[in-house]
Amino acid sequence: MTALPAEILSVRNVSKAFPSGGTVVHALSDVSLSAGPGELIGIVGESGSGKSTMLLIAGLLELPTEGEVWLKDTKVSAPGADLDAMRALRRTVLGFVFQKANLIPFLTAEENVALALTIDDVPRRAAVDHARGLLDALGLGHRLGSMPARLSGGEQQRVAIARALATDPALILADEPTAALDSMRSRQVMELLRLIADARHSAVVVVTHDQRSLDLFDRVYTFHDGRIADTA
Numbered sequence: 001m002t003a004l005p006a007e008i009l010s011v012r013n014v015s016k017a018f019p020s021g022g023t024v025v026h027a028l029s030d031v032s033l034s035a036g037p038g039e040l041i042g043i044v045g046e047s048g049s050g051k052s053t054m055l056l057i058a059g060l061l062e063l064p065t066e067g068e069v070w071l072k073d074t075k076v077s078a079p080g081a082d083l084d085a086m087r088a089l090r091r092t093v094l095g096f097v098f099q100k101a102n103l104i105p106f107l108t109a110e111e112n113v114a115l116a117l118t119i120d121d122v123p124r125r126a127a128v129d130h131a132r133g134l135l136d137a138l139g140l141g142h143r144l145g146s147m148p149a150r151l152s153g154g155e156q157q158r159v160a161i162a163r164a165l166a167t168d169p170a171l172i173l174a175d176e177p178t179a180a181l182d183s184m185r186s187r188q189v190m191e192l193l194r195l196i197a198d199a200r201h202s203a204v205v206v207v208t209h210d211q212r213s214l215d216l217f218d219r220v221y222t223f224h225d226g227r228i229a230d231t232a
């Protein structure tokens with residue numbers, strides 16, 4: 001058995017400033033957080049506190065102004081790093097889930113998931129088989145051939161989660177994945193993310209406003225004004 005790394009994601013002393021109309025917005029100030037294998041980590045905080053900016057930096061979609069992002073034992077991002085060069089890393093190590101499922105409307109559920117693999121040159125047959133297995137495991141085995149418009153909001157979000165899992169990422173980043181769902185479906189999606197962390201030993205980091213599911217999390221960082229005000 002291979003040893004698991006101590007941390008999958010380590011954000012170290014990250015700050016992010018956006019120039020904005022002659023002034024500077026300090027979206028993040030000296031933030032450090034981590035997520036290890038099998039951990040479900042929450043990020044909460046009021047609007048504008050820096051949660052999404054944190055996720056974009058951890059997801060290698062934005063650069064920090066100061067500080068570093070480490071994936072496993074490698075420093076991958078710091079001021080001046082080349083975000084384009086991180087594309088392969090984003091595709092293989094990271095999985096993203098957003099507030100809206102953003103499925104491609106003219107592809108079936110299984111085609112949406114398989115696409116995450118075929119764009120990386122996985123042969124179509126193998127990609128579709130893998131997509132079916134994932135959708136089946138997420139309770140959507142009966143919806144493989146359905147178009148997104150025929151799926152409920154919760155089902156669409158589960159397809160989006162299957163798509164994020166397709167490349168077997170070590171780190172899954174979710175930005176308000178339950179915002180568009182009712183409370184029962186929200187709970188189901190959060191429980192699914194908990195299960196994914198447990199079963200796959202992935203690190204799962206979720207930005208959420210949903211206070212009712214926080215019992216499922218290993219650690220919750222509360223952001224306030226670009227800083228971590230509390231860790232519980």
Ligand SMILES: Nc1ncnc2c1ncn2[C@@H]1O[C@H](COP(=O)(O)OP(=O)(O)OP(=O)(O)O)[C@@H](O)[C@H]1O
Binds near residue numbers: 018019025026
């Ligand atoms: N590209 C940008 N340019 C300028 N300012 C930005 C940019 N992105 C974010 N900000 C500012 O940085 C601060 C943090 O924004 P962020 O979106 O990270 O907050 P949030 O906690 O995710 O908010 P919400 O819960 O409303 O999504 C805000 O003041 C926001 O206006």
